[in-house]
Amino acid sequence: MARARKKGIVDGDRRFHAVVMKLTGPKAMCGAGRIRLTLPDHFESSDALACAECGAAVRQQQA
Numbered sequence: 001m002a003r004a005r006k007k008g009i010v011d012g013d014r015r016f017h018a019v020v021m022k023l024t025g026p027k028a029m030c031g032a033g034r035i036r037l038t039l040p041d042h043f044e045s046s047d048a049l050a051c052a053e054c055g056a057a058v059r060q061q062q063a
């Protein structure tokens with residue numbers, strides 16, 4: 001079963017990123033930086049505003 005990721009927003013970027021929990025706090029999976037706001041629903045790479053790099057990273061993990 002694939003683990004669903006939360007989606008979040010980083011500063012200065014309107015795209016949705018997949019969230020990775022680090023000891024220092026939530027980070028964008030693609031390396032875009034610290035998550036400013038975590039959204040209650042899950043990251044979907046098919047989302048129109050989804051970050052393409054995060055989408056690729058999520059697909060790689062689920063393969």
Ligand SMILES: [Zn+2]
Pocket residue numbers: 016017018028029030031032051052053054055
């Ligand atoms: Zn991203």
